[in-house]
Amino acid sequence: MGTNLNFTKGHGTGNDFVLFADPDGHMELSTEQIRAVCDRKFGVGGDGIIRAVRSANIAAGAAALAEDNHAEWFMDYWNADGSVSEMCGNGIRVYTRFLLDNGLATLAVGDTLAIGTRAGVRDVQRNATGYQVDLGRWRLDGGEPLVRVKNLSIARPGLGINLGNPHVVVALADDEELESADLTFIPQLEPEAADGANVELVVPHEPLVVNGVGRIRMRVHERGSGETLSCGTGAAAAALATRHWAGPGAPNQWRVEVPGGVLGVRMFPTEDGEHVSLSGPADLVFDGVLALG
Numbered sequence: 001m002g003t004n005l006n007f008t009k010g011h012g013t014g015n016d017f018v019l020f021a022d023p024d025g026h027m028e029l030s031t032e033q034i035r036a037v038c039d040r041k042f043g044v045g046g047d048g049i050i051r052a053v054r055s056a057n058i059a060a061g062a063a064a065l066a067e068d069n070h071a072e073w074f075m076d077y078w079n080a081d082g083s084v085s086e087m088c089g090n091g092i093r094v095y096t097r098f099l100l101d102n103g104l105a106t107l108a109v110g111d112t113l114a115i116g117t118r119a120g121v122r123d124v125q126r127n128a129t130g131y132q133v134d135l136g137r138w139r140l141d142g143g144e145p146l147v148r149v150k151n152l153s154i155a156r157p158g159l160g161i162n163l164g165n166p167h168v169v170v171a172l173a174d175d176e177e178l179e180s181a182d183l184t185f186i187p188q189l190e191p192e193a194a195d196g197a198n199v200e201l202v203v204p205h206e207p208l209v210v211n212g213v214g215r216i217r218m219r220v221h222e223r224g225s226g227e228t229l230s231c232g233t234g235a236a237a238a239a240l241a242t243r244h245w246a247g248p249g250a251p252n253q254w255r256v257e258v259p260g261g262v263l264g265v266r267m268f269p270t271e272d273g274e275h276v277s278l279s280g281p282a283d284l285v286f287d288g289v290l291a292l293g
């Protein structure tokens with residue numbers, strides 16, 4: 001007899017996910033099942049799947065529990081192709097909304113909810129327009145590989161940035177270039193990234209800074225999912241790379257336009273180094289039941 005999956009479809013600026021609750025950790029999906037659920041023609045469709053499981057009931061949650069006993073819930077994130085990712089910036093906002101709407105957690109404005117992820121514990125807060133997540137300490141990582149994107153004439157240097165998951169950010173000249181990039185093909189990196197990478201193409205607005213806020217546009221090719229309408233950790237990586245290129249005096253607050261909407265990024269000092277936060281909406285669209293093959 002097949003198993004039924006009770007799911008919720010949600011998205012953050014068009015980066016869409018299939019979420020389901022499995023508090024006791026009994027329902028790990030196979031790679032084939034994840035691909036089938038995320039298939040936009042034959043399944044529900046999504047850029048990834050998020051399983052809501054108590055940290056105590058999943059091996060990958062051990063790290064989260066060790067780091068912070070208050071991370072009751074673990075975000076078990078899978079890309080549409082069945083690969084795991086360490087972190088998802090849009091996903092964690094949508095996941096928080098899912099926990100709250102299903103009575104699995106509470107979060108008053110001004111309070112913080114700790115969520116376990118494969119990248120460690122991440123703190124989420126509610127704000128006026130949605131949710132804000134502290135993505136933790138970022139680092140330059142992955143060097144400056146050459147990036148070849150289909151339809152763009154020459155290879156460009158990228159900048160590797162790690163936010164728990166790997167990113168390579170590439171600056172383009174203008175909106176025309178940004179629109180002409182064909183992201184139905186995986187951008188080629190030289191040298192290749194050992195664990196793959198999410199690739200962000202970025203164009204600065206003119207002027208770059210208005211009222212102390214930096215402004216960029218971005219498109220993204222996500223590892224394991226293809227081109228998506230948005231990527232939260234990607235938006236943070238894009239803002240960090242642009243600030244790096246802009247040099248001293250560049251702002252610590254950024255507005256990142258993605259095809260699915262707008263995200264906010266802020267860099268701030270902490271005792272353990274500079275952190276970066278991401279803010280944006282989190283929407284739940286519909287519930288359903290799917291018969292798993």
Ligand SMILES: N[C@@H](CCC[C@H](N)C(=O)O)C(=O)O
Pocket residue numbers: 015048079084085086087088089090091165166198222223224225230231232233234
């Ligand atoms: N869309 C996410 C990132 C999802 C994971 C990514 N594809 C990876 O493999 O690292 C985000 O909003 O951050």
